[in-house]
Amino acid sequence: MISYIKGILEYACDEFIIIESNNIGYEIKIPMSAIENLPSIGEMIKIHTYLYVREDAMMLYGFITRDDLEVFKKLITVNGIGPKGALGVLSTITPDELRFAIIADDVKTIAKAPGIGKKTAQKLILELKDKLKLKDYEDSIASEIDSETHNLVGSNVKNDAIAALVALGYSSTDAIKAIRTIDITDITTVEDIIKGALKKLASI
Numbered sequence: 001m002i003s004y005i006k007g008i009l010e011y012a013c014d015e016f017i018i019i020e021s022n023n024i025g026y027e028i029k030i031p032m033s034a035i036e037n038l039p040s041i042g043e044m045i046k047i048h049t050y051l052y053v054r055e056d057a058m059m060l061y062g063f064i065t066r067d068d069l070e071v072f073k074k075l076i077t078v079n080g081i082g083p084k085g086a087l088g089v090l091s092t093i094t095p096d097e098l099r100f101a102i103i104a105d106d107v108k109t110i111a112k113a114p115g116i117g118k119k120t121a122q123k124l125i126l127e128l129k130d131k132l133k134l135k136d137y138e139d140s141i142a143s144e145i146d147s148e149t150h151n152l153v154g155s156n157v158k159n160d161a162i163a164a165l166v167a168l169g170y171s172s173t174d175a176i177k178a179i180r181t182i183d184i185t186d187i188t189t190v191e192d193i194i195k196g197a198l199k200k201l202a203s204i
Helices: 032-037 066-075 083-092 095-103 118-128 135-142 156-167 172-179 190-203
Strands: 004-012 016-021 024-029 044-054 057-063
Touching: 004 024, 016 044, 024 057, 032 083, 044 066, 057 066, 057 083, 066 083, 066 095, 066 118, 083 095, 095 118, 095 172, 156 172, 156 190, 172 190
Parallel strands: none
Antiparallel strands: 004 016, 004 044, 016 024, 044 057
């Protein structure tokens, strides 16, 4: 197993990069979201890799961070999502956005990925909801998310605000993320939350 490759970035396009290491050029497929984080051609780079082997081919998939790689490995465990589909998901949304979408049962956001339909997105949520956690926010989310219903608890105004934002066309993932930035007190109204969330969403 090739855990990572460290070498000189020789070539980059939307679908793959070539890294030269020890006089060997490795062609590595990467998510499109990784392109903006690549160094300039000719500079050193370290890519975390996954070697996919099938009867007629061997392909390397690469990621800027180990977290991206671990999410990719979990995605390909979902029935109906192969490496190409998993790469498409990570080209469309970040690992933490995927975690938000899974927490929120947000089929719409996941289904934006190429080749991922509504049914596949629902299956992904079902199979990964206990495997992918929003680690950076895990402690705070635990107090707000009911693990049985995946609804925000402890405040009906939050639920009402999320419903209103979804009705306005925003995904539940974006609604939850925006509302989490608002300082909510006992006297905060649904209208206050919606106004604050819309300002946040407008700035994204």
